Amino acid sequence: MFVNPHIGSPVTAKCCASISFKRSDIIYNQGDAADHWYEIVSGAVRTCFFNRRGQRQVTAFYYGGDVFGVDNCTYVESAEAITDLMVRAHRLCPDDADEICDASGIFRRALDLSRQRVVLLGRKTALQRVAAFILGLPSIGSDGNRRFLPMSRADIADHLCLTIHTVSRIISNLIRNGIIRIENKKFLVINSLEDMLDISGDEQIGAEEKYNTGIAIYNNVVNAQEYRKWIVHKS
Amino acid sequence: MFVNPHIGSPVTAKCCASISFKRSDIIYNQGDAADHWYEIVSGAVRTCFFNRRGQRQVTAFYYGGDVFGVDNCTYVESAEAITDLMVRAHRLCPDDADEICDASGIFRRALDLSRQRVVLLGRKTALQRVAAFILGLPSIGSDGNRRFLPMSRADIADHLCLTIHTVSRIISNLIRNGIIRIENKKFLVINSLEDMLDISGDEQIGAEEKYNTGIAIYNNVVNAQEYRKWIVHKS
């Protein structure tokens, strides 16, 4: 069994232990035995998946209050600290999985996230991806438009499956157009939420007139009858 | 509660009922109450997800012996018959979920599938996607190289997030180069499995000399130390 050097093993208290990590510390590695799950007290984390060819995918970012590392038996991704980090580690035993209230619920959430990523990667342009990513950053303080941006361009690129060049160019463009601005490197302010929503392609139904402008729609809806039915069903 | 017109409700036998569908019949709709799961006796099924803009994603294909529709409460995708279809429908109640051996296991499998799709969409070219898709088709008979290809180009395109034009062009190219051939429209024969594996980018580690030829690798591995550790760990 893999022993996390930062925690030691076994953790005596069933519930939790507080641990701090430094920036770019590894919390656990892909392939390690999944013996703990984590709750972020402060800081930010990225989870990464490396495939056989060495391509890194940043599968998710987590911030204060989030939970990560709820894997089964073996971690399928590794987790690394993006900033200095404080977490509470919880023991994860196969036989007291009920400790985490609903195991299948957690997989379900992961599945939803993954499916969102499929939409993002399969159907969105680089500009739309970056905009959607920025909209998903955690808000800072009471102003909903100030966002925390702790990760590097490489992290963003590997999350959105783009190059750092493209990410950098797009962010520069958004700044040049006055839609966002950067404060102190690690904070991002959205000047025009409306523009961002518009660009990201995530705006609500009801703006049909925009559907065929600007951004390519290239789906091949075959069973349009069903699609119509569903739209009616939802609205 | 939604009543599937093909099944009626409630299904009296707890276990199952055999039902047949015609080509392009809808088995259930996205958003319907998830009251049954299905086992394919013969034929093929596609599951689709429609997003708010009406873009269709074909999330998976299922063939004889496969199980689909194991959702929780509400179907998140719709299921449609690709061919004439025979299934066995099983009642799915929240309280006897143990009937399906392990609910979280099924989510886990769906999650793995979805993560594979993320790799495919984020990191593969159109040619690689089509090749990987063909390799994933079910074999027919004892010859592992004869595959069943029941779905339309539009289905394939919406599954791989490409256009039908690109799919068509790539398949034509593979045929022209003698790597595959089509028999009777609905069957595909792989002439050179080696070439297909090579093209798909799914070949095993150990062919490092190929890593930098032909196909772009554009990941931004930051924590290379960790990556090395993991590779060692796996091999």
Place this chain on the structure above:
DNA sequence: CGCGAAGTTGACATCCGTCAACATGCGTGG
């Protein structure tokens, strides 16, 4: 035989990765 759906193919435009150069920032040591 005729018609609509599905598939194929070519010309062209555009997005974004590649390559290259340079700027900026940060940490370390003198």
Place this chain on the structure above:
DNA sequence: CCACGCATGTTGACGGATGTCAACTTCGCG
């Protein structure tokens, strides 16, 4: 405190992959 070097980020030029548009062919079905 400054100098240096490395990591990170920015920007431009260019090309290739793939979407778009259009025309045509093939197929299935009545």
